[in-house]
Amino acid sequence: MNNKEGNNKRGGARPAGSRPNSNKPKPAMQKRAQGPKKAKPTAKIEEANKVVKKPNQIAKRLKEKDEIRLNKYISNSGVCSRRDADIYIQSGNVKVNGVPVTEMGYLVKPTDVVNFDGKVLTPEKKVYILLNKPKNFTTALDEGQEYRNVLELVKGSTTSKIAPIGRMDKNTTGLLLFTNDTDMIRKFTLPNQKSSKIYQVSLDKNLKFEDLEKISKGVIIDGHRVFVEEVSYIENEAKSEVGLKLRSANVKVVRSIFEQFSYDVLRIDRVSFAGLTKKNLPRGNWRLLTDQEIINLKNV
Secondary structure (H helix, E strand, O other): OOHHHHHHHHHOOOOOOOOOOOOOOOOOOOOOOOOOOOOOOOHHHHHHHOOOOOOOOOOOOOOOOOOEEHHHHHHHOOOOOHHHHHHHHHOOOEEEOOEEOOOOOOEEOOOOOEEEOOEEOOOOOOOEEEEEEOOOEEOOOOOOOOOEEHHHHHOOOOOOOOEEOOOOOOOEEEEEEEEOOHHHHHHHHOOOOOOOEEEEEEEOOOOOHHHHHHHHOOEEEOOEEEOEEEEEEOOOOOOOEEEEEEOOOOHHHHHHHHHOOOOOEEEEEEEEEOOEEOOOOOOOOEEEOOHHHHHHHHOO
């Protein structure tokens, strides 16, 4: 046996998967065949591919500084909300400078003459007035001469035609908001509104704790559930003085809640309206809302 054969036996057969070491350089990878480079389109081809504007295509007019949408112009005049204004515009009942306009988003200037359902409109600046209403004034106009209207209390505050948001009878006191903003009036009179109001209610007798718990779970009135956010006794007062927090701006709802449990409501005082309070506002007085308060109301 020669040494070569002995070495093979001692080392055994080389595994099939092993590769011999080699100092030979690896062959260079061949480059992939590349096709001919695409020729860049000529200026004539690029020009031909451009979208050519049709001669009869009208360019969208940019809004000028003093222009507003027609539906907002109508809403500012106090006749209806923007949503209702859109309906009137689509039906052809609105004219601008004598020409009927049915286009949504149509822009008008303050100098334009807008005719709404046969009447020339005058847009007004939005006004927001908060009143701390006293007793023996009502929001109704048909209760005779015995009780005076709440508009008397804000007379002279503005030359704009304003209206109260919600209703208050002669025995209800507290915060009442006036405005010529028809969109805001509509917003705060909807049944599904999100803003909270707080009332202090005076009853003819102490409110039983079990009735307070029932009210806190909500009450069914005329087939509709009224969600009560909070109800509690007034601190340091008799049990007949109750605080009630809910979203409805309808004072009749407050009265109906307690009448369902056989309580007579003697007085209702609204102490908070959508974040507004009676702070620094004595009974019978009014004030203009601040810019921040107006922004808060619009964002509720």
